[in-house]
Amino acid sequence: MTGFHLAHGAVLAKDGIPLHYGDLGAEYHAALEKAVVMDRSHEGRLHIAGDDRVDWLQRIATNDLMDLPAHTGRPTLFTNANGRVIHRAVIYNRGDWLLAVTEPGQGGAFQTSLQRQVFYNDRVHFVDLTATTRQFVLHGPESDQIADALLPGAAAFTSFHGAEVTVAGVPVFMVRRKPVSGAHWLLVTPSEMAEQVWAALLKVGAAYSLIPAGSLTYNAIRIRAGRPAIGHELTANYIPLELGLWDEVSFGKGCYTGQEILARMESRQRLAKTIVTLRLDAMAEAPVELTYEGKPAGMLTSSVVTPLGEILGIGVVKLPLAVPGQSLMADGSVVHILGLPGVQSL
Numbered sequence: 001m002t003g004f005h006l007a008h009g010a011v012l013a014k015d016g017i018p019l020h021y022g023d024l025g026a027e028y029h030a031a032l033e034k035a036v037v038m039d040r041s042h043e044g045r046l047h048i049a050g051d052d053r054v055d056w057l058q059r060i061a062t063n064d065l066m067d068l069p070a071h072t073g074r075p076t077l078f079t080n081a082n083g084r085v086i087h088r089a090v091i092y093n094r095g096d097w098l099l100a101v102t103e104p105g106q107g108g109a110f111q112t113s114l115q116r117q118v119f120y121n122d123r124v125h126f127v128d129l130t131a132t133t134r135q136f137v138l139h140g141p142e143s144d145q146i147a148d149a150l151l152p153g154a155a156a157f158t159s160f161h162g163a164e165v166t167v168a169g170v171p172v173f174m175v176r177r178k179p180v181s182g183a184h185w186l187l188v189t190p191s192e193m194a195e196q197v198w199a200a201l202l203k204v205g206a207a208y209s210l211i212p213a214g215s216l217t218y219n220a221i222r223i224r225a226g227r228p229a230i231g232h233e234l235t236a237n238y239i240p241l242e243l244g245l246w247d248e249v250s251f252g253k254g255c256y257t258g259q260e261i262l263a264r265m266e267s268r269q270r271l272a273k274t275i276v277t278l279r280l281d282a283m284a285e286a287p288v289e290l291t292y293e294g295k296p297a298g299m300l301t302s303s304v305v306t307p308l309g310e311i312l313g314i315g316v317v318k319l320p321l322a323v324p325g326q327s328l329m330a331d332g333s334v335v336h337i338l339g340l341p342g343v344q345s346l
Contacts, residue, residue, distance in 0.1 A: 032181055045099060242273050246344065277312070298317030
């Protein structure tokens with residue numbers, strides 16, 4: 001797809017993923033008001049097969065992965081002994097195998113981490129699909145209409161429910177994901193036919209003002225939404241509950257690495273800190289410490305200046321200060337708490 005994206009005006013990152021298509025303002029507006037299609041193929045895709053695949057994964061993941069209906073998925077974390085985040089992935093039931101979709105750039109590290117958990121009698125094996133498939137996403141309020149045009153009835157799907165569809169004669173796995181800006185759809189297609197799928201999406205989406213967008217726009221809308229990202233919030237500095245990921249942890253399943261810590265936090269119903277969305281009066285480059293009355297209050301973990309001139313951020317702050325309207329400081333700039341994203345408790 002590299003030559004294809006370049007021919008259509010893209011500026012690419014080193015990994016070949018488009019950064020933008022020449023008009024960040026138009027991309028950002030479309031993501032908020034209409035619809036965009038993005039190439040997110042740097043998110044790893046791993047085929048997990050073998051008779052023990054579900055039982056084995058259930059032993060090491062934070063979420064309950066048993067009894068997933070076909071073509072549905074469930075997000076989960078993988079934590080260390082202290083309950084801190086190592087990896088995040090969404091696990092989809094593809095019939096006689098599982099598809100794991102990772103955070104950007106984490107496919108290889110995720111597979112290595114999983115392989116360390118496979119023991120002699122475990123009937124589990126992996127195939128890296130990152131090179132043989134491409135992954136596109138739709139974001140924006142009009143994305144449901146586009147999905148419905150591809151598969152009548154798709155707009156009624158709930159989160160992480162999907163189906164096999166045919167786009168321009170190509171088999172595509174399409175599934176609804178957690179919203180970032182409006183609706184959010186994932187499409188996985190064979191690499192050799194990815195260009196015709198991309199072109200078909202733009203053709204179908206033309207009636208809904210669909211345009212292509214890059215990673216810079218994604219970063220802006222994910223910070224606006226308070227969506228944790230690898231290397232920023234999804235790190236060993238935090239436990240999942242502090243990041244608003246309560247829905248990605250099961251408190252009724254058996255043991256897994258880090259389970260005791262997370263269970264203790266849940267039973268107490270008290271956290272020391274939590275994730276917040278922020279508006280900054282002046283740009284401060286994350287990561288940087290947040291303070292309140294000169295004392296440590298937390299960390300600014302992500303920040304961005306949007307094409308509209310908004311200065312937005314994500315932070316993890318002490319719970320008593322996590323109140324919309326509360327003002328903090330970051331590197332000399334006043335920072336205002338806008339809200340508490342994600343799921344704060346169950």
